[in-house]
Amino acid sequence: MSDSFTLADLEAIVARRASADAGASYTRSLLDKGIGKCAQKLGEEAVETVIAAISGDKDAVVAEASDLLYHLLVVLKARGVELKDIHQELARRTGQSGLAEKASRQHG
Numbered sequence: 001m002s003d004s005f006t007l008a009d010l011e012a013i014v015a016r017r018a019s020a021d022a023g024a025s026y027t028r029s030l031l032d033k034g035i036g037k038c039a040q041k042l043g044e045e046a047v048e049t050v051i052a053a054i055s056g057d058k059d060a061v062v063a064e065a066s067d068l069l070y071h072l073l074v075v076l077k078a079r080g081v082e083l084k085d086i087h088q089e090l091a092r093r094t095g096q097s098g099l100a101e102k103a104s105r106q107h108g
């Protein structure tokens, strides 16, 4: 299962749990607290991922990045954004170097 588990699978789980009972689902209880709390948790997990990355502990990076991606999916759910929207935007960006994009913003 873990070899084939993807972010799309987790997105589907988050969508399903969004309509679960709040007492039985962390996802639902977080969504019930509103976008501010969801975004705050995302920020906390981002900071914890940064700390893990700097520490050099690979297992900690895996754990914190997993928390980060889960909480990102909750925020996306709260805002009605789907992974396919992100995929479309990422696909649009292919073919242009990040440095070229940065230069076009600075001089445009």
Ligand SMILES: N=c1c2ncn([C@@H]3O[C@H](COP(=O)(O)OP(=O)(O)OP(=O)(O)O)[C@@H](O)[C@H]3O)c2ncn1[C@@H]1O[C@H](COP(=O)(O)O)[C@@H](O)[C@H]1O
Pocket: 013, 014, 017, 024, 025, 026, 027, 028, 066, 067, 070
């Ligand atoms: N991947 C995750 C996942 N990652 C992290 N977390 C939860 O995120 C929370 C964040 O950790 P913290 O220590 O910051 O939490 P806390 O102190 O309890 O949080 P607050 O009091 O600040 O809100 C923990 O409760 C984790 O269990 C997750 N909760 C759920 N999932 C996935 O979502 C599915 C559905 O979960 P439920 O919605 O709970 O059924 C699960 O089966 C998993 O697949």
